[in-house]
Amino acid sequence: MQHLYGNVVWRGDVAARVVYLTFDDGPIPEVTPRVLDILGYYGIKATFFCVGENVVKHADIFQRMIAEGHAVGNHTYNHLAGWQTPTDKYLLNVEKAQEAMLAQGADTNLFRPPYGRMRFSQKKVLKDKYQIVLWDVLTHDYNSSYTPQKILDVVRRYTRNGSIINFHDSLKSEKNMLAALPLCIEWLTENGYICKTLCLK
Numbered sequence: 001m002q003h004l005y006g007n008v009v010w011r012g013d014v015a016a017r018v019v020y021l022t023f024d025d026g027p028i029p030e031v032t033p034r035v036l037d038i039l040g041y042y043g044i045k046a047t048f049f050c051v052g053e054n055v056v057k058h059a060d061i062f063q064r065m066i067a068e069g070h071a072v073g074n075h076t077y078n079h080l081a082g083w084q085t086p087t088d089k090y091l092l093n094v095e096k097a098q099e100a101m102l103a104q105g106a107d108t109n110l111f112r113p114p115y116g117r118m119r120f121s122q123k124k125v126l127k128d129k130y131q132i133v134l135w136d137v138l139t140h141d142y143n144s145s146y147t148p149q150k151i152l153d154v155v156r157r158y159t160r161n162g163s164i165i166n167f168h169d170s171l172k173s174e175k176n177m178l179a180a181l182p183l184c185i186e187w188l189t190e191n192g193y194i195c196k197t198l199c200l201k
């Protein structure tokens, strides 16, 4: 992976016409299966940064992600805000999420901090075990003032070779994201982009 600043990846292979679709905060039954249906329809693989407690609650959906060839990453067990959480507690919470995924047979070395932020002391430890992944294209799919068309406009405007595009399979994003996702995939495909999963070790 390229574009590493302070051990954090913002963007993938800039030399290739590839993008990486990522979905944070699931899996949840109201939204994630519909994302999997859309990705399956277009034959596209993505990366899901999962919340550990959702993996435990909705193991069947997590298993479906894996079975359908998507990659998974760690997004803490309780969607903790790093800067509001003591480092020891944060690290244990990340580890708990890792164990929840391991119990489902998934070993990931990808980590995305909730809200895209954490303390330096947290990053310092996590960077040795995980590839910390942020994004260069934020769709704002959780923003109720955005429309699906506006999300498509963001993707069209900011996507470059190697872009990591951030969506959410959450209740807050449900309406916008599910309507925007097919539009974005069709635009990306028409413009020659191949969607890949983020690399695992």
Ligand SMILES: [Zn+2]
Pocket (backbone or CB within 6 Å): 024, 025, 075, 079, 113, 114, 115
């Ligand atoms: Zn999140």
